[in-house]
Amino acid sequence: MCLSTVYRDQVKPENVVLGNVMKIECDGDMVLLTDLMDRQVAVHGSLVMANLVEGYAVVREAKQ
Helix, strand or coil, X not given: CCCEEEEECCCCHHXXXXXXXXXXXXXXXXXXXXXXXXXXXXXXXXXXXXXXXXXXXXXXXXXX
16 A cells, blocks of 8 residues: 655645545645545645655645
8 A cells, every 4th residue: 555645845844734645636726635544635736746656745735
């Protein structure tokens, strides 16, 4: 099983959005993250990149 940590803008400990993410869904300008315990976090923005070997992804929040 591949779980990832999702970061906002840059891979830095202070930018963690959610850990143990098992699913990332993109729908328009929404990114829905679901972790191993079925908790969900919605980010208004876009998926910038995902490195599945290293176990992380980066999202960028949309400018309001």
